[in-house]
Amino acid sequence: MKNIFQFVAIILLLMGCGNKNNEDSSSAETRGKTDIIVTQDQFNTNDLTISAMERRTFPKMVETSGMIDVPPENRASVTAFMGGFVKQTSLLIGDQVKKGQLLVILENQEFVQMQQDYLEVYNQLDFLKTEFERNQTLFDEKIASQKNFLQAKSNYETAKARYQGLREQLQMLNISPSKVEQGNISSQAAIYAPISGSITKMNIAKGSYVSPATEILEIVNNDHVHLELTVFEKDILKVKKGQKIEFRIPEASEDAFKAEVHLVGTSIDDAKRTIKVHGHLEHEQGNFLPGMFVDALIMTDTTKTWSLPEEAVIESEGNFYVLKLVEKQDGGYTFERVAIKQGSTYGGYTEVISTSLTETDQFLTKGVFDLIGG
Incomplete structure (x- = not known):
């Protein structure tokens, strides 16, 4: 019986050692999943870089969208x-x-x-003017009746008003009244x-045929373009004149461009609960066209935080x-x-939010993707 107890004790001891070895193996595997070892040769060959976090200023953004437009006078x-x-016309779009x-x-023919x-x-105006002045003289001398004087005055004033009205209409048609007065009459207007x-x-x-209500053509001057952005009601109190804007034209380019808030609307669209924000470009660009859609970020505030x-x-x-x-x-x-x-990403740096990291910690800042993967 004593031998049996000794045998069981040996078996239990061996089982305990086996469990301990399994635990040690499991612990090593866990560390292996979180730790990455890079040799000096790998570090040099791949041009890896190590640096600490640094405090940088990150802007707080309001996301919005809109379009490129021009002022009404353009x-x-x-x-x-x-x-x-x-x-006659020889013009084409563009x-x-x-x-x-x-x-x-x-x-x-009109x-x-x-x-x-x-x-x-x-041609009647000179005659009517002379007749008016003659009757005025006779009336002042009490030779002509007031009725004749008033009739002559009415005829002259009516003709003068008609003359002035027709003259303005001819000028709106770009027909020279001076040439008409010389007898040059044309059926064409430019x-x-x-x-x-x-x-x-x-x-x-x-x-x-073109009627007066028909739009013949449209001309747009692109020398001065601006942004017309739409901001939702929840963000509008954050937006102020003078704030910086960063915008992109997603359908045309991946480049980011700069602008500035110039005007903030004073009324809200009841249906969409949005307001218009007018932005001026930092540098005029000749390749921007009215109607281009833009995605924009309005920088409403800044915060300083740790980043990599x-x-x-x-x-x-x-x-x-x-x-x-x-x-x-x-x-x-x-x-x-x-x-x-x-956190936020701006200017090539990303805001790092963590309670376990300190300013003395060092990090791999170049080549991370090759080691971790996406």
Whole structure:
């Protein structure tokens, strides 16, 4: 019986040692999952870099979107003062025009009738003026009746008003009253460019009829473009004039551009609960076109916090990590993968939020992706 107890004791002792060996093995595997060892040759070959966290200023952002636009004075919708048929035009969308350049020639017999009416009242005006002055003299001398004087005055004032009205209409049609007074009557009227710019819309063709309500073409001057952004009501109290804007045109470029808040709207869109924010570009760019959609960030405030270069922080399976240096020996470097909370990213640096890290810790700041993977 004594031998049996000794045998059982030996068996239990062996089982206990086996469990201890398993625990040690499991512990080693766990450390192996979090620690990464890099030899000196690997470190030098891959040009890896180690540095500490540094305090940097990060802006607080309001995300918004909008479009590139131009001021109202840089956009002209060209219409006709009176209807007519298109006699001549040689413009296409994209053509550049100068202010005062001939755009379209319209033709209409009504132009002829207007010039005839003007010439008729012009020729009567001298006679009516003389008749008015004569009756005024006779009335002052009590020779003519007041009735005749008032009639002459009415005829002259009516003709003068009609003359002035027709003259203004001819000038709006770009028909010279002076030439009409010389007997030069034409059935054509010219339309000139009110601003310099490029043709963005062309709604006519030769021979087509243009009514006074029809937009003939549109001219846009891109010399000064700006941002028209839409900000939601929840963010509007954070936005102030003079704040910096960083924007991108996602469909055209990955580059970031700078602007500044110039005006903040004073009324809210009831349906969308948004407000308009007008931004001026920091540097005028000739390649921006009205109508381009933009994604923008308005910098409303700043905060100073610990950070690492953007490439030092890697995402893996929805979590963010950094590689902290835990040991440096002649044979290489040992890094520990530490989970963090990623904050804002700006200017190539990422805000690092963690209670377990200190300012004296060293981190791998270049080559992290190659060691951890994405």
